[in-house]
Amino acid sequence: MVKQKTIKNEISLSGVGLHTGKEVKMTFKPAPENHGFTFVRVDLEGSPVIEADANYVVNTQRGTNLEKLGVKIQTSEHVLAALTGCDIDNVIIELNAPEPPIMDGSSKFFVQAIEEAGIEEQDAAREYFVVKEVISYTDEATGSEIIVMPADDYQVTAMVDFGTKVLGTQNATMKSLSDFKSEISNARTFSFLHELETLLDNGLIKGGDLNNAIVYVDKEISENTMNNLKHAFGKEKISVKPNGILDNLTLHYPNEAARHKLLDVVGDLALIGTRIKGKVIANKPGHFVNTQFAKKLSKIIKIEQRNQIPVFDIYKEPLMDVNKIMSILPHRPPFLLVDKILEMSSTHVVGLKNVTMNENFFVGHFPGAPVMPGVLIVEAMAQCGGILILSTVPDPENYLTYFMKIDNVKFKQKVLPGDTLVFKCDLISPIRRGICHMKASAYANGKLVTEAELMAQIAKQN
Template identity: 70%
Template sequence: MSEKQKTLKQEFVLKGKGLHTGKEVIMTIKPAPVNTGFVFVRVDLEGQPTIEADAAYVTSTERGTVLEKKGVKIHTCEHILAALTGMDLDNVYIELNNSEPPIMDGSSKFFVEAIEKAGIVEQEAVREYFTIKEIISYTDPETGSEITAIPSDHFEVMTMVDFGTKVLGTQNATMKNISEFKDEFSNSRTFSFLHELETLLDAGLIKGGDINNAIVYVDKELSEETLEKLKAVFNQPEVSVRPNGILDNVTLYYPNEAARHKLLDVVGDLTLVGVKLKAKIIANKPGHHSNTQFAKKLNKLYKLFKRKNIPEFNYDQQPVYNINDIMRMLPHRPPFLLIDKIMEIDDKHIIGIKNVTINEPFFVGHFPSEPVMPGVLQIEAMAQTGGIFVLENVEDPQNYSTYLIKLDKVKHKKKVVPGDTLILKIDLLEPIRRGIVHMQGYGYCNGQMVVEAEMMAQVVKTKD
């Protein structure tokens, strides 16, 4: 069954400081219509400009992911995006009266809790997925970060971190299903090493940081000068180091909290692909740069995929109609029955499959030395799939037939040969009126469109 898109039942408001700007910010998360995606809205600026959560708008990844569109920026967007994806939402407006969402406790916990309290509702439109069918990788030669997507029937993530320090060591984290995000990963806080913290302080960043919204791993000797800086920025009379090498006033939720937070970041950054993924993501030493570069790569591949309009489904799933069901609905019989199963059907489209084998009788003469499926039979296969689409809504389909009455804009783009799987997609162009059906048909093989045509057919009752 197709999954529906989701949005919030009602809006909610969160207030806090931005991690790097230190400015107070009010964030209002609102429901959005179908196919909106996640959209940031700067309500503090004239015209309330918007920035879509799209990898194409990533301009910086220094200590967080920054989006920029027409000079308008959103800093540190990854934690709120991780929460939205982790809670399985599709369409949301994120209104901000400043450039950076509130850091809260450095995790996605408070965002997730607010989403849960606001409630989630299904929408009418069907959710789209980008199903990874082959291994796709990105490697950052400077840092050694590597992120890979391998085929999977759902979204899962594995992160491995190794910063070459004794205080943190090597850590792994695995999320087998997005349903685990809320309880196992959303409360994992951001972290930093002491030497990085000093650099950030000197650069005037992390103005919104305090001792409770970041884990600080002390990887060097704590000098008196640094100690005084930390007291000031964290507004604490005393700062010390725990036996586990972490600054005090923070207790780890998990021994591998750093790896879990890196996983949270991966979920947030890959939200910028712009579509739900069906893939297993393996991230070795992930960082915002490698995450977002990989998101850009997947984003481009998905947009290319969308332009091709290739149907997505699991070949191993149970068909909606098998060959016996089809023969109960259509009058055609071998060797002129040219569809093997129906994989998907709703009130606006249908997807069927024809497995093309060398045993097809037409290959005997078309052509003996170079077997090619005749173009007219590809059209016939589309027409038969359209016939199933029409008759599926008739109470007694065995008493009706569907006849082609017009073909238009027919294009053959690639050969169909033995061994190919011909995927047939039919879209209804207009509501069915007086038995006249106007459809657009497409045929795909090996990830490419091979045939297309507009078809008009008439449904006729053949038996009383």
């Protein structure tokens, strides 16, 4: 079992936002288990929180931009890539501006800060989305495509073709997340000259300079453009290097552009909120296709989680047989609806019932087409929950369990003679004053048949 991780200590970085040009302080703080990544705008009243969630993506122009209830976070991808690349699960990211500092245009300084803060293992198990079949998304307008296929580890390959002589076709691969720090984290963001002109004309990249963005020169530079660049970057002189990039920068890798695109993929896919066990292949990736793919995966994961069927060994020796159950529960046949208890902890219980044609209720409930009554399935789940709550007292035989509330009941499949019903009840909140509030589910034939939220209380018999 791989456990979740957070950072040991809080740590801050300062810089400017690439597009806003605003000074910004960003602080990483430890977060509790199952928290995920959240951005907190401490410069706004109430310090609103925006979860790193693909469903909050509202714009992908020059970065992945999130918005929740009117509160925005711009260019989130480099920070999220660093957190994922450092194998972190839960962190609070405080900002006093809408955009993280661009630093050198990579994730390197964020990785260094995370390592300086220290990494701490937590108690909860990490959840994974295990890829079982190929899943793909294609942007018909651009021809960009992302697929994920089964693999034992999280791997990413980015293939880019920019259609320009200065850059051409490039590939980059991360075979394991452990390679992120050394092979991917220092790959810097980049732009083409024609894009740069548009950004400058629209008042963007106010925080840009020749130290945090590689500029590939894909066209002749006019004197007017050269003067604009000098003014924008505060330089007296700007020239083009032989490899086709503006001067004052040396590439870390010949395929640095492809590595940065891979970095963006890692950051954008962090928005699904669950670790991936699979190989991602991105052809001409960009923030739009990345985040659309993240939204698609997020939907698939939520459906899987909702329909996830626990696997139990129904043939192993039970924790309680029917005689032990009758020593705890006051119910007796034909109203005793639990045959075995397979598992039990302080927060959950798993029970089993074999449904046979000999059940009394089949005599009168649709005798020509026998179906187990839904209310009895709910009662059977409640009896399992009763065993859980009665296990908290030393003399369960002296107590009775009474329903207080039944909410959100859903019947999804029919239960027929010959079915084996497995019940799982999980506490929603701790048992207090003999009151048990739980989420109950019933399964048969590998499917969820019934679910409900149940509340009951035990009372001592007079």
